[in-house]
Amino acid sequence: MTTEPSLARASVAPPVLSEPPPAAAGVASIRPVGRNQVWRRFRRNPLALFGLAVLTFLGLGAIFAPVLAPYDPNAVNPYQALQPPNAEHWLGTDDLGRDVLSRLLFAGRVSLLVGVGSAAIAVVIGTLLGAVAGYYGRWVDAVIARLIDMMLSLPVVPLALVISAFTQITPWRLTLILAAVSWMGVARLVRGEFLELRVAQFTEAARSIGTPNLRIIFVHLLPNAVSPIVVAATLLVAYAILIESSLSFLGFGLQPPTASWGNMLFNAQRYLRNAAWLAVFSGVVITVTVAGINFIGDGLREAIDPRLKDR
Amino acid sequence: MGRYILRRLLGAIPLLLGISILLFALIHLPPGGPADIYAGSPTASAADLARINENLGLNDPLPVQYLKWLRGILTGDWGVSYRDGRPVTTAILERLPATLQLMVTSLVIALVLAVPIGIYTATRATRFPRYVINVLTMLGISVPTFWTGLMVIMFFAGRLGWIPSGGRGRPGDLLDQAHHLLAPALVLALVSMAGFARYIHSSMLEVMNEDYIRTARAKGLPFRVVVWRHAFRNASIPVITLLGLEIPRLFSGALVTEVVFSWPGIGRLITESILGRNYPVLMGAFMLSAFLAVIGNLIADICYGLVNPQIRYDD
Numbered sequence: 001m002t003t004e005p006s007l008a009r010a011s012v013a014p015p016v017l018s019e020p021p022p023a024a025a026g027v028a029s030i031r032p033v034g035r036n037q038v039w040r041r042f043r044r045n046p047l048a049l050f051g052l053a054v055l056t057f058l059g060l061g062a063i064f065a066p067v068l069a070p071y072d073p074n075a076v077n078p079y080q081a082l083q084p085p086n087a088e089h090w091l092g093t094d095d096l097g098r099d100v101l102s103r104l105l106f107a108g109r110v111s112l113l114v115g116v117g118s119a120a121i122a123v124v125i126g127t128l129l130g131a132v133a134g135y136y137g138r139w140v141d142a143v144i145a146r147l148i149d150m151m152l153s154l155p156v157v158p159l160a161l162v163i164s165a166f167t168q169i170t171p172w173r174l175t176l177i178l179a180a181v182s183w184m185g186v187a188r189l190v191r192g193e194f195l196e197l198r199v200a201q202f203t204e205a206a207r208s209i210g211t212p213n214l215r216i217i218f219v220h221l222l223p224n225a226v227s228p229i230v231v232a233a234t235l236l237v238a239y240a241i242l243i244e245s246s247l248s249f250l251g252f253g254l255q256p257p258t259a260s261w262g263n264m265l266f267n268a269q270r271y272l273r274n275a276a277w278l279a280v281f282s283g284v285v286i287t288v289t290v291a292g293i294n295f296i297g298d299g300l301r302e303a304i305d306p307r308l309k310d311r
Numbered sequence: 312m313g314r315y316i317l318r319r320l321l322g323a324i325p326l327l328l329g330i331s332i333l334l335f336a337l338i339h340l341p342p343g344g345p346a347d348i349y350a351g352s353p354t355a356s357a358a359d360l361a362r363i364n365e366n367l368g369l370n371d372p373l374p375v376q377y378l379k380w381l382r383g384i385l386t387g388d389w390g391v392s393y394r395d396g397r398p399v400t401t402a403i404l405e406r407l408p409a410t411l412q413l414m415v416t417s418l419v420i421a422l423v424l425a426v427p428i429g430i431y432t433a434t435r436a437t438r439f440p441r442y443v444i445n446v447l448t449m450l451g452i453s454v455p456t457f458w459t460g461l462m463v464i465m466f467f468a469g470r471l472g473w474i475p476s477g478g479r480g481r482p483g484d485l486l487d488q489a490h491h492l493l494a495p496a497l498v499l500a501l502v503s504m505a506g507f508a509r510y511i512h513s514s515m516l517e518v519m520n521e522d523y524i525r526t527a528r529a530k531g532l533p534f535r536v537v538v539w540r541h542a543f544r545n546a547s548i549p550v551i552t553l554l555g556l557e558i559p560r561l562f563s564g565a566l567v568t569e570v571v572f573s574w575p576g577i578g579r580l581i582t583e584s585i586l587g588r589n590y591p592v593l594m595g596a597f598m599l600s601a602f603l604a605v606i607g608n609l610i611a612d613i614c615y616g617l618v619n620p621q622i623r624y625d626d
Contacts, residue, residue, distance in 0.1 A: 047446065150330045152556060153604040154597065157563035158581050159337070162593060165585045166341035242455055246567055249457045250582065265458060272465045279465065283458035291453035298449070 041303035048299020054292035058285075062108035069102035074257045082275045092277045094267060100278065104285055107259035112289075114171055114260075115241035118178035122240070123233045125179060126186025131217050131225075133187070134194025145191070151184045157246050165252040174253060178240045186232050193225040227304040234297035238290045245286050261286045316613060323605050330601045331384075331594075335377045338593055344369055345393050345588040367393070380594065390591030394584075399595040402580065407599070409479060410576030413568065414561045416492060417500035425504045426543075429511025433519060434538055444508070451505025456564050460498045460571035467494065477573030495572040499564050503557060510553055514546040521545075548619050555611025558604045 042048055061068060070090075077097035085092045091100040133144035160181045167173055197203060198221070206216050241261075247253035248262025256263060261282045268278035346363040349355040364370050368379065383390055389399035428448075432441050468476035480488035518524065519542055527537045566578030573579075577596050584592040 047449075146326065146329060149326060150333055153326070153330060153559060153601045153608070154334070155559040155562035155566070155600050155604075158566050158578065158597070158600070161566070162581070162585060162597075163337060163341065166338075166343065166588070238453065242453075245455050246457060246563075249455070250567070250570060252585070262455075265461070269461055272461065273469055276465055279458075279461050283455065283462065286458065287450065287454045290455075291450050294449055294453050 038300070038303045042299050045299040045302060047295045048303075051292035051295030051299065054288055055296065058108055058289055058292075059112065061105050062112050065102075065105040065109055069099070069105045071099035071102045073098060073102040073106040073259055075099075082271065082278075084275070085277055091281050092275070094264075094278055095271060095275070100264075100281060103259040103264060104261070104281060107261050107264060107282070108285070110171060110254060110258060110260045111241055111244060111262070111286075114175050114178065114244050114254075115237050117175040118182065118240040118244075119233055119236035121175065121179035122183040122236055123186050123229060126183040126188075126232075127190050127222070127229060129183070130187040130190025130192075131194050131222065134191040135198050135213070135217050135221065137195075137198070141191070144187070148184050148187050148191075151181070154181075156181045157243060160243060161247055161250060161252050164247055169253065169255060171254060171258075174244065174247070178243055182236060182239060182243070186229065186236065189228055189232055190225055193228065194221060197221045197224055231297055231301045231304065234293060234300060238293040238297065241286065241290055241293070261289075312613075312616070315616075316609075319609050319612065323609065326605060327598075327602065331381065331598060332377065334594060334597050334601070335380065336373070338590060338597075339373055339376065343588070345590065348587050380591075384595075384598070389595045392584075392592050393589045394587060394592075399591045402592055403577065403595050403599060406575060406577050406580045409574060410562075410565055410569070410578065412492065413495055413499060413574060413576060414558075414565055416496040417503065417564075418557070418561065420496060420500040421503035421507055424500075425507035425511060428504075428508040430515055430538060430543060432508075432512045433515035434534075434542075448505040448508045448512075451501050452509070454501070455567075456498060456502055457567045457571050459501055460495070460568055463494050463498055464571065479575060495568045495574055498572075499561070499568045502564060503561065507550065507553070511546065511550055514549050515542060518542045518546045544618065548615065551611050551615050551618060555608040558607040559600065562600045562604075 065073075075098060077093070080089070080093050080097040081095055083089055083093045083097075089099050089101065091104065093099055094103070129144050129147075133141040160177050163177050163180075164174060167177075194217075203216060203220065206220050211220070244253055244260065245262030245265070248260045249265045251263075251266050253262050254260045256267075264282040265279060265286075268275070268282065271278055344364060345367060346360040349360060349363070361370075368376060371379070380390065387400070389403075391397065392399055392402050395402075428444060432444050436444070463474075464476050467473045474494045475491050478491055480491035482488075524537060524542055527541045528534070532541075562578070565576060566581060568574065569576045569578035570582055577599070581593065581596050583589075584596070
């Protein structure tokens with residue numbers, strides 16, 4: 001074992017959230033797995049399928065929100081404020097008389113887009129930094145590894161909170177902020193993979209025939225690390241949606257009238273006593289979405305590496 | 312071991328220095344400043360705003376500001392809160408116990424519940440309970456902490472009236488304080504608990520397939536002994552690493568929980584300091600949390616070596 005456990009364990013560290021460790025040896029990814037095989041195993045996992053169904057449902061709801069929503073999500077109607085769920089307003093109305101169902105549908109667009117967008121950016125940042133660190137080693141690795149350690153020592157929600165409170169927040173800026181505070185898991189993961197891949201024989205072979213470093217990184221090594229990245233990316237979407245909702249709930253995320261699942265809860269907390277449905281519905285939607293994505297991620301991991309499957 | 316700890320402690324210094332530069336930039340670089348809250352006021356002229364900035368030392372170049380701050384923090388002067396002129400250290404120290412109490416209690420709750428759950432699902436549980444627990448723990452890591460908190464307040468404080476809806480309880484009255492602590496600690500513990508349980512589950516599954524477990528079983532050791540003494544001790548090694556990373560995460564959760572339950576801790580101090588851009592307080596609070604995280608990580612690494620005999624720190 002090396003003398004620096006903080007580096008040595010980077011390869012077996014959890015990607016994001018509290019996910020189970022990859023195989024103790026940390027070489028789970030080097031075994032190639034056919035795509036069909038992955039899908040076939042994924043298909044047999046009822047929870048993963050359920051997650052996929054939920055996400056498809058919500059995704060379609062968000063995409064077709066303008067068609068599906070029974071009302072204008074921002075139409076204020078004081079005469080119908082705080083109505084409990086009824087035939088006209090299936091999920092009731094909020095304090096300004098806006099239809100909750102319509103708002104949830106439109107909020108889904110923002111929340112999902114911000115979640116997916118920031119996860120995508122975080123994966124790109126994390127993959128690039130992790131790959132460069134793991135491949136070049138030496139001082140490059142030392143610098144990037146320290147940067148990862150630094151960012152991992154900071155609490156994500158308060159940090160994102162302060163940055164977004166100090167900036168004029170727009171959906172795009174929020175996406176960037178969320179990406180900026182959540183790329184470390186992927187970077188650690190990719191770095192660990194590359195530390196092993198760089199000493200593989202095919203890497204040496206590629207190098208010996210004069211392949212440029214960047215080509216080795218992206219064409220030869222990266223495809224070998226794709227599976228764990230895909231799993232981590234999925235879980236990152238769930239994570240980003242959670243953080244976005246926390247920020248919006250605290251009042252520093254997306255600002256009204258733009259509806260997001262989090263800021264609907266921010267409004268709802270004033271009416272806990274007399275309009276409980278306001279707080280219940282958006283919370284359920286967030287939880288179901290995040291759980292759905294997590295189930296997909298879990299299913300993907302098990303499908304890619306069946307050794308991790310529940311035995 | 313002593314040399315290893317010393318080296319890690321020395322290594323923590325550049326790490327904390329780097330963190331402080333990063334934080335200082337992130338907090339000071341966004342446009343605007345503390346004087347902004349007076350900007351709309353009819354009685355505050357542009358000259359007044361400029362004077363405020365000058366007095367707070369915000370007109371210096373950023374690196375100069377940073378060095379001044381750094382010199383202060385090294386000599387025990389963490390600056391003065393913009394809001395009430397009190398030293399930052401006072402403002403933080405009076406909030407720290409509440410946050411630590413909340414974090415430690417929920418960490419203990421999370422571990423005490425997660426360890427048996429994770430071991431049970433990985434060893435004795437049959438298919439159905441395992442499935443149910445899998446779904447429940449997944450929901451546990453997916454539910455937003457603030458929403459659990461809201462629901463708990465709505466139901467147990469509002470509808471049933473079993474718990475107070477916020478605050479820390481009367482000073483000196485331990486029972487009352489415990490009563491106030493219970494709900495926020497449980498709410499904060501939920502996410503960590505579910506995460507730990509899942510982690511311990513998969514870690515145990517892996518270990519239970521090892522040859523030495525089969526050997527231990529084959530030589531007739533009771534199942535309980537094999538599980539706790541042979542399997543769990545090995546399975547807990549990666550869990551310790553996870554614990555080292557848990558402090559910043561708990562801090563995030565604590566902020567949200569503190570806001571929901573009006574818990575007067577560091578998290579609330581941060582949200583209060585956002586308005587009015589109370590830079591010194593924000594820097595202090597974040598540096599403290601980073602410091603705790605770095606120390607937590609160090610302790611985790613040391614425990615890692617104590618539990619895992621494969622690691623020798625002195626070469």
